Amino acid sequence: MAKFFGTNGIRGVFSEDFTLEFVHDMTLAIGTYFERGPILIGYDGRESSPIICKVVSSALNSIGIDCNVAGIVPTPCLEFGVKSLGYSGGIMITASHNPSQYNGIKPAAKDGVEISRDDELIIEDIYFKKNWITNPSKWGTTGTEERTIETYLNGILSHIDSSLIESKKFRVVLDLGNGAQAVSAPDFCKKLQCETFLVNQSIDGNFPGRGSEPTPQNLSTLSQTVLEKKADVGIAFDGDGDRSIFCDDKGNILTGDKSALLLTQHILKKNPNSLVVTCLNSGSNIENISEKFNSKVLRTKVGSVEVSRKMVPTNALIGFEENGGFMYGKHNQVRDGCMTLGLMLDLLATSGKSLSDEISLLPPSFTTKDKVSCPSEKVDELISSLKGEFPNSDTADGIKISDDPKNWVMIRPSGTEPIVRVYAEAESQEKLDSLMTEYLEKVKTIISR
Structure with a gap:
């Protein structure tokens, strides 16, 4: 069992159990696991993230590995950039939805998906034995990567009916949670000609608006704004932008399970005979909906890594967690808040119904x-x-x-x-x-x- 890797990467309280010395040595282990560069580095808006990035890049350079820094980006943006721009791997500096005093690191493999549990153990073994690369033939270099966000948004747009969505002139409320989707989700909505209203839009690692994790209890401002602006849909992202919670046109906050059922139904209508992966703690209605489209459900332990790494070898089309993490295999087998928003807009544009009407047609859960x-x-x-x-x-x-x-x-x-x-x-x-x-x-x- 991994000692440092938890459900989703390595996390700890910065300067207590997650020190710069620990980050340096763990990066040496991660770099040794990757063997070669270039490595793409991104980070969220936490105050400690830029200094951690400097330690990560210098540690990689010290063992001869080149890297490029994408700056503040959502985790799925970093992951898609690794896959699409030819990187050997990626390191995302984030503690996702954890409180502001935390930070963490999350490696992504060459395929743009979080590394497997087995690979986590390999990295920890390198770390404990200090068996990392020594005496490299050259020092690595650190550059910048300017293409990440544009590549990410264009990737999402390629999977939805942009013209149809543009014609609807949707009104959308984005609760950015003072997090990393602030650099991408507003631009995404602009590309789709949505009239967009922003909540908690300034990036702030202290998460002063509502905290870093969107929950039904802290999304009252999103709900009120949807009603005031007569919006078609609202969405709230977590700190690193891989999870999303929706609000319907009547101001109701949807559980992650409910929005996942709706999106799964929409996707399977176009792609029957597919595979869906979800965790043991998701509701039972997913089996009923999947059966209607001759599709099968596989269950995993809780954790996005478990779902993602089950999707890859099985070529599953859909993956999700009950906490608002949704994965669309045609784009990337990772949780992606902005891809999920794109799919929801595609659903609303295709159906012509309101989100509240769509929800009312689901079996009760x-x-x-x-x-x-x-x-x-x-x-x-x-x-x-x-x-x-x-x-x-x-x-x-x-x-x-x-x-x-x-x-x-x-x-x-x-x-x-x-x-x-x-x-x-x-x-x-x-x-x-x-x-x-x-x-x-x-x-x-x-x-x-």
């Missing part, structure tokens, strides 16, 4: 999630205690306790924070509320022992 603080040393005791009480449960990733496919609770430790997450689905809102109340209390009781 009742899902929710919450989190409970949990020291890492308590995690094993928690899962073991629940497994003892529910011996027939699925323990592939934490523990999933099911009555049937429509009624279940899943509890798993976060791979990025000292918390456990509790997910649930039920056949009615009443049962869902009851399940969550029961299991949140159960989890807190076990942790407090």
Whole structure:
């Protein structure tokens, strides 16, 4: 099991457990894994990101590897740039949706997709053994990469009906969350001739607007702006711009599951007999929708790496997570907030219906999630205690306790924070509320022992 890599890259509190010395040595290990350059480096808007970038680039240069810096870009923009512009790999400096005191690094392979779990272990082995490149025949150099954002946006535009979307003159609210999509999503909407209204548009690593993670609880400004501006759709991005949460024309915030169901249905109508990959904690309606289009669903452990790296060998068309991470295989097998926005605009332009009407046509689903603080040393005791009480449960990733496919609770430790997450689905809102109340209390009781 990886020691430093969590659910999504390496993260820590900057200058505490994520120091510049650690970044330097880990970059030597990552560079040794890549073997050769050039490597593309990008970063989010956190205050520590530019100095970390300098350490990353100089560490790569010290072992003879050339690199180019793209500057502030969304994670999916960096990943698409690696794939499209001929790089040997990429390093994204970000802690995604974590609070402002965190930062992190996330390597991308040559194919523009996050490295696999096996490759994470290879990098950690190099790190622990200090088995990195020594005495290179030449020093590497650091340059700049100016093409990344334009390449990224043109890639997205190639997968949607731009002319049809332009003709609709959509009104769109972008809650940029003081994050990295501020450098790309507004330009994307401008290219599609949308009338765009911006919320939290200034890049600020302290995330003063609403925090770095979009949740139904902190998107009231997005909802109000959609109603005030009579917008067709609103969207909120996380800190590094790979995840997105939608708001419909009536101001309702959609769960990641709901928007994923809608987009999957839209894509499968045009591409039946396809493969969809999602995590164990996503709702059960995805199987029902996929079956209508002779398509199959594969389930993975929680984490975008798990989904992405299952999509690549299976050539899956769609991947998603319940947290708003959506992946369109024809573009790149990674979470991409701006690609997801493009697909939603394509859906609305094609259907001619409002987003709220489209949502009303989906089969009803009742899902929710919450989190409970949990020291890492308590995690094993928690899962073991629940497994003892529910011996027939699925323990592939934490523990999933099911009555049937429509009624279940899943509890798993976060791979990025000292918390456990509790997910649930039920056949009615009443049962869902009851399940969550029961299991949140159960989890807190076990942790407090």
